[in-house]
Amino acid sequence: MTTSPSVDVVRRFNRSYTQRVGVLEESFLGPDMPLGTARLLYEIGVAPGTAHALRTRLELDSGYLSRLLRRLQDDGLVSVAPDPDDRRRRRIDLTPAGRERWDELERRSAERARRLVAPLSDRQQARLVAALAEADLLVRAATIEIATVPPGSELARRAVAEYFAEVGARIDGTGTFDVDAALAADAHRLVAPHGAFVVATSAGEPVACGGVQTLEDGSGEIKRMWVDGSWRGAGLGARLLRHLEDVARDLGHAVVHLDTNAALTEAIAMYERSGYRRVERYNDNPHATHFFAKDLTAG
């Protein structure tokens, strides 16, 4: 059996960490509440919403979720009310008693973490914290899922909204982009067979996105590329870019272009690292100052 050092270390960590920290989730275990119920209560406290949203987030069977919610409701911990937007759905919120219970879970979980680090010296604690923070970022980056979605889907809208918010703040300062017009155009240009739009999600939340459209036969353009601020430095941008290049290749493009703005310095650095070369202005985008292209047939 061949194993790489990195695989061994990950496995060793998993084994010893679960053994010592216990089934980690059991930090939620408390009086009168089984693990599943407590976990659900906790998630509701973190982000209340519809039962449907909880179901997709926690990947629960609808019958199972319904029963768990019923129990929380009977205990007076959550309130269940029809969602005004769509009365098939139910909005789930914590009651004051539920909030109190949630705080208790928080305390319990924090206490557990505190006990874990307590025996360590200050210097060791600092080392552990740095190591876990680094591991956290990388694991989260590794488990991101990249999927092609319709530009009109809710996920895509949310991602593009973040894109425009950031581009507006960093380039324009006043937010004068015509967002609606851009979205309307995307709905046609960023779908097969002319293009595609992909969103990277982490735990169901969009953390990055990008689109490919066709300039002319064999020539594509990458648009709407955005990476969430808290995810910078995890190599996500480069990975997304590679993915988009694959998409462009699948669309039959031999070369991809992209434009960007001088204010987006990290992005420009990344394009250069990824093999893009500067080219002449190829469109009349008033917000673009730098233009790049990359040959997809080489390498």
Next chain:
Amino acid sequence: MTTSPSVDVVRRFNRSYTQRVGVLEESFLGPDMPLGTARLLYEIGVAPGTAHALRTRLELDSGYLSRLLRRLQDDGLVSVAPDPDDRRRRRIDLTPAGRERWDELERRSAERARRLVAPLSDRQQARLVAALAEADLLVRAATIEIATVPPGSELARRAVAEYFAEVGARIDGTGTFDVDAALAADAHRLVAPHGAFVVATSAGEPVACGGVQTLEDGSGEIKRMWVDGSWRGAGLGARLLRHLEDVARDLGHAVVHLDTNAALTEAIAMYERSGYRRVERYNDNPHATHFFAKDLTAG
């Protein structure tokens, strides 16, 4: 609610790691075998032994363990035979079929780890590995348990055996220590009210030990101090030393002495960092070259 940064990072890590890597132990999940059974099979493969040893290691109910073993036995995966040393106990070993199944669990678990790191670039993988290895060491160090045990107990014997093996190898080179005589003396000197012997264990295995004996009223001596080679650099020695000083204080000592050998350079450095000062030879131990003392009433 007050939280420290280190506690927050640990909690955040726990949350995201369990969420993404799933219930980690489920890496064992495979065909025709529930999680608990697979975990047990895996542990038997890692370290076969008596049912009793497995029970303490995995903290299982004896009835539950018995049933799990029965199932593994029925499936032809483990062999159960009376322990010749103590016929109440049963020795558990993997059969060839069990070993095959164990290999499969290994493969499965490695595959899982491989998938986790696969999306990362080589540099990121290296960063993740370094972070997890560091976290692993520190978490293991943080969860060590230090307990006072009788010098004659099996745990103490094992620890002292390691101590003599190492001291013999590093100082003497030939192993001419009179181990039996030393152990016989320990059995009297390292127990209350004259002294104590403590063992630090990690997952039930001894990883460090040390004893305190009485030289004269108010004056103690630290003996048999040992830290397992793979645990160096985790601050375990300093922690054990502090623990032994507390023990000495409880025994009524105002000062503790200790002797050591010039060959044990790390130990000497640690004693100095921990506030020990060099003193004149206070005994006729032929293997000792350096002598230290520390006042326990100050600070």
Next chain:
DNA sequence: GTCATTCTCTGACTCTAGTCAGAGATCAAT
């Protein structure tokens, strides 16, 4: 040899966790 203890096993339980197949309400599109 006696007696308390230790180790394992069995039977009888409880409680979670989770699945599956509908039923009934609501919505979006035509």
Next chain:
DNA sequence: ATTGATCTCTGACTAGAGTCAGAGAATGAC
């Protein structure tokens, strides 16, 4: 208004995980 899809809930399950109280054999201390 009809139709097909979506969302939630209920009932009826299965299986896993674990607890608890003994019973019977073996052991160690006296």
